[in-house]
Amino acid sequence: MKEFKYLSPESVEDAISLYGQHSETSKFVAGGTDVIVKLKEGWMEPDFLISLKKIKELSDLHKNEATKELSIGALVTHATLEKSLMIQNRYPIIYDAVSNIGSLQVRNVGTIGGNLINAVPSADGAVPMIALDGVALLHGPDGERSVEVKDLFIKPYVTVLKPGEILKKITIPPQEANTGSAYIKFGRRAAMELPLIGIGVLLTLDTDQKTCTKARIVLGVAAPTPMRAFEAEKSLVGQKINEEILVKAGQIAADESKVRDSVRGKAWHRKEMIKVHVRRMGLKCLDIIKKQS
Amino acid sequence: MEKLQITLNINGKDQALLVQPNDTLLEVLRDELDLTGSKESCSEGICGSCTIQMDGKPVRSCLTLAMEAQGTKIKTVEGLANGDELSNLQQSFIDHGAVQCGICTPGMLMSADALLSETLNPDDTTIRQALSGNICRCTGYSKIVEAVAHAGKPEKSCPDCQTKE
Numbered sequence: 120m121k122e123f124k125y126l127s128p129e130s131v132e133d134a135i136s137l138y139g140q141h142s143e144t145s146k147f148v149a150g151g152t153d154v155i156v157k158l159k160e161g162w163m164e165p166d167f168l169i170s171l172k173k174i175k176e177l178s179d180l181h182k183n184e185a186t187k188e189l190s191i192g193a194l195v196t197h198a199t200l201e202k203s204l205m206i207q208n209r210y211p212i213i214y215d216a217v218s219n220i221g222s223l224q225v226r227n228v229g230t231i232g233g234n235l236i237n238a239v240p241s242a243d244g245a246v247p248m249i250a251l252d253g254v255a256l257l258h259g260p261d262g263e264r265s266v267e268v269k270d271l272f273i274k275p276y277v278t279v280l281k282p283g284e285i286l287k288k289i290t291i292p293p294q295e296a297n298t299g300s301a302y303i304k305f306g307r308r309a310a311m312e313l314p315l316i317g318i319g320v321l322l323t324l325d326t327d328q329k330t331c332t333k334a335r336i337v338l339g340v341a342a343p344t345p346m347r348a349f350e351a352e353k354s355l356v357g358q359k360i361n362e363e364i365l366v367k368a369g370q371i372a373a374d375e376s377k378v379r380d381s382v383r384g385k386a387w388h389r390k391e392m393i394k395v396h397v398r399r400m401g402l403k404c405l406d407i408i409k410k411q412s
Numbered sequence: 413m414e415k416l417q418i419t420l421n422i423n424g425k426d427q428a429l430l431v432q433p434n435d436t437l438l439e440v441l442r443d444e445l446d447l448t449g450s451k452e453s454c455s456e457g458i459c460g461s462c463t464i465q466m467d468g469k470p471v472r473s474c475l476t477l478a479m480e481a482q483g484t485k486i487k488t489v490e491g492l493a494n495g496d497e498l499s500n501l502q503q504s505f506i507d508h509g510a511v512q513c514g515i516c517t518p519g520m521l522m523s524a525d526a527l528l529s530e531t532l533n534p535d536d537t538t539i540r541q542a543l544s545g546n547i548c549r550c551t552g553y554s555k556i557v558e559a560v561a562h563a564g565k566p567e568k569s570c571p572d573c574q575t576k577e
Contacts, residue, residue: 122413125433125479155475156456158434168433172480198469222545223523225457227469228476310544311458 120158127170131177131258131285134169138283139260141167147285149194149233152225177232177287182209187293191253193232193286197244201226210291211407212247212300212319219243219304222311232286235271238278238344243304245272245345246319250300250335251291259284272344295333297324297411299404304339305392315384316340316392320400322360324408329359336368336397341376341389348372351397360405362398369397418482422447423491431478438462438473441488449489449518460546463519464488470526470545489518492525501525501563508559512550519546524560533565 128134138145144166148154157163171177177194182205189210191200197217200206207214220226220234220243234244235255245268247253253268260283268289271278280286300321306312317339323332334355336348351372358364378389415430420437422445431440441447441464453461455474462474465487492499501524504510511517520543527534527542534542539560540553548556562570 120434120436122432122434124413125477127479151477151480152457152472152475155436155477159455170480221457222460223542224460224463224470224472224545225475227466227471310541311547 121161121164123158123165123168125168125170127173129173129175131174131287134171134174134285135258135260135283137167137169142282145169147171149236150196150229151233152221152229153233153237171285179288189291191231191289191291193235193288194230195232197221197226197229197231197234198223200231209294210247210251210300212250212302212321215302216243216247216304216317216319219310219312231289235268235289236278236280236286238272238276240275240343240345241313241317241340242345243302243314243317243339246302246317246337246339247300248289248291249345249347250302250319250321250337251294252335253289253291255289256287257284258287263287269345269347274343295323297326297328297408298322298333299407299411300335301400301403301407303396303400305396313383314340316378316389316396317345318393318396318400320397320404322355322401322404322408324360324405328408328412331355331358331360334368336372338372338376338393341378341393343377346376348375348397350375355401360401362402365398365401366394368401369394372397416479418479420478420481420486421484422486423488424485429478433477433479435478436474437464437476437478437481437486440478441473447488447490451515451518453515458547459516460519460523461516463522463546465522465526468526468529470523487522487525489521492521499525501528501560504559504563505556508555508562510551510555510559512548516546516548516550520548520556524556524563527560528564531564534561536561539564 146165147169177192179192180195182189197220201218231244234242248268255266302319304314305316306314319337321335325332334352336351339345351368354368373390373393378386380386420427451461453459457472457475463470464473466484539557
């Protein structure tokens with residue numbers, strides 16, 4: 120690892136100002152499970168490593184009981200989300216996604232913000248944040264701005280963050296009644312795996328508990344960035360949801376995807392698995408909604 | 413580059429150290445403190461052989477900067493035994509033949525120790541999940557899982573081992 124100076128500011132403002140003093144040669148680090156590997160491999164060679172760990176507000180996880188908004192600080196670890204009963208019960212799609220990232224040792228340290236900003240096509244954490252219509256709050260030299268998580272990614276390893284900008288938190292708007300959500304990381308083994316394909320589905324049903332009023336189908340590793348399958352979502356809204364309709368939505372999502380052959384899997388296999396798992400995750404959503412009522 | 417003075421709490425003792433900002437905790441443990449139980453294998457957070465505990469939670473010491481370990485309670489495999497007396501978990505690994513080449517063992521022990529400190533009598537699935545970030549290329553895992561299960565409920569008579577009287 121190349122030598123660097125380690126800085127650990129205690130406020131977002133200080134972090135941004137430190138970055139400003141050495142903007143060409145600074146890198147921010149959160150949990151470090153990706154950054155430290157990049158430093159070791161020489162893919163990143165900063166003169167100043169600015170740790171965000173001491174900024175307390177970034178580790179805040181809470182639900183505002185008045186607005187019903189969920190606020191997830193960028194430095195909240197995967198393990199914290201995984202162990203939260205509120206997440207397990209109210210946001211199963213987040214639990215499904217973060218409980219299978221890396222290993223326990225990585226989840227104890229790795230953060231949801233780091234998972235997003237690292238911006239790999241396979242980021243498990245990105246799928247639920249997009250499916251839940253999450254909004255990222257960014258803070259930089261020019262102040263704060265909000266970006267929907269679905270618009271955060273430009274291409275692999277690249278986000279809309281400008282130099283010196285920090286992801287502060289992700290806000291999840293209140294969930295409507297009769298909403299179910301689920302994610303599956305489809306891979307070859309049960310642990311220490313990157314997804315061959317990641318599939319997240321969120322469904323909201325009308326009071327009749329049959330007609331779909333909102334659908335989100337979000338795919339990981341299906342394109343250079345995590346993507347929403349808009350056409351597949353449209354095919355569900357206004358319909359009475361059953362297995363047949365979900366099979367069709369799976370087909371549309373597979374057609375919409377931009378999957379490719381890679382060392383980890385073939386495009387045709389990924390498409391087949393999108394079909395299978397859009398259906399399965401859709402059925403799981405229905406199950407969750409049924410259990411809630 | 414200039415070295416910085418830090419204090420790390422390791423196995424219950426405060427240690428004053430001179431480190432460089434780019435030293436990993438694993439390098440400091442092994443090279444500065446001679447705590448060579450923790451092993452470096454893949455060096456990129458996959459294999460688990462460098463697993464130690466920070467505030468009771470298993471983490472990868474190869475992906476942790478020594479600077480970032482300040483203010484935490486660090487426990488390494490050397491902190492498991494009480495002097496010459498092995499912990500139940502360590503003894504169970506021996507009794508169940510859970511050690512072959514030994515490279516993964518310190519990491520396995522630290523993950524298992526963290527599990528047992530918060531879960532009573534973990535079942536097979538729970539143990540396998542807790543150890544899923546530790547790779548072993550010798551044992552096929554069965555003996556390790558048995559050893560952890562036994563350490564979780566040592567009172568039960570166990571046909572697989574000869575527990576010392």
